[in-house]
Amino acid sequence: MAIVGSGPAGLAAADQLNKAGHTVIVFEKDDKAGGMLRYGIPDFKLDKTVLDRRIAILKKEGVKFMLNTEVGSDVKASKLLKEFDAMLLAGGSRVARDLKIEGRSFEGIHFAMDYLIQSNKRVAGKKIAASKLIDAKGKRVVVIGGGDTGADCVGMAHRQGAISVVQIEVLPKPPECRSAAQPWPKYPSLLKTSTSHEEGGERHWAVLTKKFEGEGGRVKKVLCSRLDFSRKDDRGCPLMAEVPNSQFELRADLVILAIGFIHPEHGGALNQLKVSLDQKGNVKTSADYMTCVKGVFSAGDMRRGQSLIVWAIAEGRKAACAIDRYLMEKTSLPEM
Numbered sequence: 001m002a003i004v005g006s007g008p009a010g011l012a013a014a015d016q017l018n019k020a021g022h023t024v025i026v027f028e029k030d031d032k033a034g035g036m037l038r039y040g041i042p043d044f045k046l047d048k049t050v051l052d053r054r055i056a057i058l059k060k061e062g063v064k065f066m067l068n069t070e071v072g073s074d075v076k077a078s079k080l081l082k083e084f085d086a087m088l089l090a091g092g093s094r095v096a097r098d099l100k101i102e103g104r105s106f107e108g109i110h111f112a113m114d115y116l117i118q119s120n121k122r123v124a125g126k127k128i129a130a131s132k133l134i135d136a137k138g139k140r141v142v143v144i145g146g147g148d149t150g151a152d153c154v155g156m157a158h159r160q161g162a163i164s165v166v167q168i169e170v171l172p173k174p175p176e177c178r179s180a181a182q183p184w185p186k187y188p189s190l191l192k193t194s195t196s197h198e199e200g201g202e203r204h205w206a207v208l209t210k211k212f213e214g215e216g217g218r219v220k221k222v223l224c225s226r227l228d229f230s231r232k233d234d235r236g237c238p239l240m241a242e243v244p245n246s247q248f249e250l251r252a253d254l255v256i257l258a259i260g261f262i263h264p265e266h267g268g269a270l271n272q273l274k275v276s277l278d279q280k281g282n283v284k285t286s287a288d289y290m291t292c293v294k295g296v297f298s299a300g301d302m303r304r305g306q307s308l309i310v311w312a313i314a315e316g317r318k319a320a321c322a323i324d325r326y327l328m329e330k331t332s333l334p335e336m
Contacts, residue, residue: 001323002027002084004071004269007035008309009300010090011054012316013323014063016333020324024063027080029070032124035092036309039117042152044159044195048124072268081273086295086323089269089283090316093261093301099144103212106219110134112149112258119156136162140251142222143167144209145258148194153256155196165201166250168222172229172238173205208242212255222250261306280305289319290326297323 001017003010006028018024032038034051059065071077080087096111098104115134122128136157143153146169157165174191182188197203211223226246229238263281264270270277275291275298276284282305283291283298290297299319300312317336324331 001025001327002080002087003090004077004080004087005035005090005092005300005302006030006033006065007090007092007300008037008312009092009302009316009319010035010088011037011058012313013088013090013299013320014316015058016317016320017323018058018061018063020320020328020331020333022324022327025066025084026063027066027069027071027075029068029074031068033065033067036312039120040113040149041309042116042120042156043123044155045152070268072270072272077269077272081293081296085327086297088319088323089273089275089291089296089298089302090300090312090319091264091269091302092312093264093282093306095262095265095281096257097260097262099209099257099259101209101211103214103219106212106214107217108214108219108253109212109255109257112143112145112153112256115153115256116149116156119160134254136160136165136254138163139253141165141254141256142250142252143256143258144222145169145256145260146171146203146205147258147260148192149260150256150258151192151194151196153258154201155194155199157254157256158196158199158201162254166204167197167201168204168207168209168224168250170208170227170240171205172227210247213249219252219255222252222255224248224250261301263305264302288322288326289315290322295326297326 001022001024003014003026006026014024014026033055037051137160141157141162143150154165174189176191178188206227207224208227212219213221226243228241228243231239273293278284283303285291285298297319299315321333321335324333
């Protein structure tokens with residue numbers, strides 16, 4: 001059994017399939033296993049000794065890890081398809097959503113995952129060349145995107161010694177308590193304040209990022225305007241409208257784009273296997289997590305799109321159940 005990707009979905013599936021008695025080999029393109037658990041989440045939120053301990057247990061139980069091995073490049077996906085009885089694609093969703101506005105080409109504007117991955121590697125002791133270093137020390141930082149990833153960038157910038165940190169979000173500020181329009185058990189849209197926010201910085205909602213300005217090829221300002229969501233369409237959905245004469249600017253030496261991800265990387269393994277994609281560009285599967293290629297399954301963000309780690313773990317376990325049933329015609333593994 002080959003598992004491509006050692007993130008939460010891949011590790012969860014490896015754990016279950018190994019317990020079912022299958023020989024499991026996990027292929028990981030990075031130098032250490034863990035995927036987003038290791039490189040996407042800062043150490044101040046997830047101590048990596050916890051992850052290392054779990055991976056060590058999996059190794060002792062028989063799961064094998066092939067690190068520094070990118071399926072589709074270092075090893076052909078078609079080769080694995082011939083050598084293994086089944087394959088699980090759990091490579092995540094790493095193609096970031098970009099903000100294609102004027103001034104985007106200035107230096108000092110980076111995707112959140114590029115910033116977090118490098119920062120996490122630095123914390124682990126890896127040396128980064130000065131020409132490639134993304135460091136908030138002594139800089140005015142603007143984080144664009146109000147989600148969890150943006151909050152992680154805020155916390156990282158604090159720890160690196162930023163002069164100031166401002167986080168902006170295009171959507172309006174969520175309520176602090178459950179509204180009548182979102183009664184239990186509906187999932188409410190509530191204001192989330194993480195430990196990163198408690199440590200300092202500013203947060204602004206309903207802000208449209210319009211333009212980047214710079215000097216000498218480097219970003220120096222973010223030009224913004226306020227948004228109004230009071231009007232609604234015929235379906236009752238809020239309409240976004242720019243507030244007249246509400247333009248303002250934020251000084252910025254470092255800008256982090258934390259506005260989500262659009263789909264997994266389509267080259268490499270996905271291209272070689274010729275798996276079908278859904279309308280959003282994610283790997284398309286049937287209800288049993290199998291792709292259009294017999295014996296090739298997919299789970300996690302690569303299949304359902306960018307989501308929470310708990311969802312990736314659940315997907316990995318469900319996919320493991322489906323794979324075991326495919327290989328053995330029945331399964332005793334729990335779906336959750």
